[in-house]
Amino acid sequence: MPAPLEHKPVLSRQVVELLEPQRCRRIIDCTVGLGGHAAALLEKADPSCRLIAIDRDERNLRLAKERLSGFQDPAGDRVRFFHAGFADIQEVLHQAGIDKADAVLADLGVSSSQIDDPQRGFSFVSDGPLDMRMDPTGDAPTAAKLVNTLSEDALADLLFDNADERRSRQIARHIVRARQVQPITRTLQLVEIVRNACKRHMRARINPATRTFQALRMAVNAEREQLAALLAAMPRILEPGARVAVISFHSLEDGPVKFAFSSWKSAGCGRIITRKPVVPDDEEVAANPRSRSAKLRCFEWAGRIQTQA
Numbered sequence: 001m002p003a004p005l006e007h008k009p010v011l012s013r014q015v016v017e018l019l020e021p022q023r024c025r026r027i028i029d030c031t032v033g034l035g036g037h038a039a040a041l042l043e044k045a046d047p048s049c050r051l052i053a054i055d056r057d058e059r060n061l062r063l064a065k066e067r068l069s070g071f072q073d074p075a076g077d078r079v080r081f082f083h084a085g086f087a088d089i090q091e092v093l094h095q096a097g098i099d100k101a102d103a104v105l106a107d108l109g110v111s112s113s114q115i116d117d118p119q120r121g122f123s124f125v126s127d128g129p130l131d132m133r134m135d136p137t138g139d140a141p142t143a144a145k146l147v148n149t150l151s152e153d154a155l156a157d158l159l160f161d162n163a164d165e166r167r168s169r170q171i172a173r174h175i176v177r178a179r180q181v182q183p184i185t186r187t188l189q190l191v192e193i194v195r196n197a198c199k200r201h202m203r204a205r206i207n208p209a210t211r212t213f214q215a216l217r218m219a220v221n222a223e224r225e226q227l228a229a230l231l232a233a234m235p236r237i238l239e240p241g242a243r244v245a246v247i248s249f250h251s252l253e254d255g256p257v258k259f260a261f262s263s264w265k266s267a268g269c270g271r272i273i274t275r276k277p278v279v280p281d282d283e284e285v286a287a288n289p290r291s292r293s294a295k296l297r298c299f300e301w302a303g304r305i306q307t308q309a
């Protein structure tokens with residue numbers, strides 16, 4: 001039986017405390033997913049507050065729409081849903097007829113509804129097509145396309161740059177050797193190839209394919225470029241006094257967020273609210289092991305708008 005499509009929002013109470021929805025007129029949830037954070041924010045917000053809900057995954061957007069239906073107004077204006085990526089955020093705001101927001105949330109990465117569905121190809125524990133596109137309707141290449149067409153050097157660079165995989169050259173060599181026998185089309189086929197590539201070094205605490213899957217997912221979905229575009233758009237879309245909160249799950253996500261926040265602070269654009277990132281407590285990690293690597297950072301915009309070229 002397929003796993004139910006669910007996602008437990010991470011650090012939800014802390015997100016609400018930091019973004020203070022009570023004082024917001026407009027909130028943007030850039031990663032609405034299944035609507036968990038959005039619901040928590042709307043619960044505390046004034047009925048006049050509007051929420052722009054964005055996601056690249058149409059199925060998640062549909063699930064969020066159901067989940068948030070109780071907050072909707074009869075005209076369907078209070079919560080508006082947009083199938084879009086971070087890089088399109090200004091176009092989304094244009095379509096929504098607003099130019100700035102009082103709170104912005106980005107909860108990076110993939111949802112459990114995506115990981116737990118083997119047909120999406122994100123999981124290295126159950127077999128499925130090697131896909132990994134958050135937006136299967138777009139023109140991004142699938143993970144299968146990347147592993148079957150990139151040169152050995154390009155594959156090694158991809159694994160190293162997107163996941164700090166120390167065995168990138170070895171794994172790339174095994175991938176190229178395997179695809180000469182038959183195309184690599186399934187998740188567990190790739191897991192087996194990585195396992196063979198790492199056989200001599202395995203200490204088996206984590207699945208040896210973890211970093212390979214992370215790197216491919218990041219590349220397929222251009223996640224670093226999307227995050228850079230989102231951070232670059234912030235100065236143009238934050239109202240004076242607005243807060244932006246970002247939840248990241250590994251250092252290649254957290255690093256750019258931390259860097260952007262300190263650059264904004266140095267430029268006199270506002271203040272960092274979370275001197276250290278907020279992390280889940282033991283109780284949350286026990287209830288939701290996927291939250292264990294989460295880091296939440298929040299910045300308050302002061303109002304000196306500095307548009308970047």
Ligand SMILES: C[S@@+](CC[C@H](N)C(=O)[O-])C[C@H]1O[C@@H](n2cnc3c(N)ncnc32)[C@H](O)[C@@H]1O
Binds near residue numbers: 107227
């Ligand atoms: C961790 S989940 C968010 C879960 C959500 N906060 C909740 O409470 O249900 C991340 C979501 O962001 C979406 N996503 C990731 N990168 C994106 C991007 N660049 N643009 C738009 N959506 C993105 C994914 O499709 C996924 O639904």
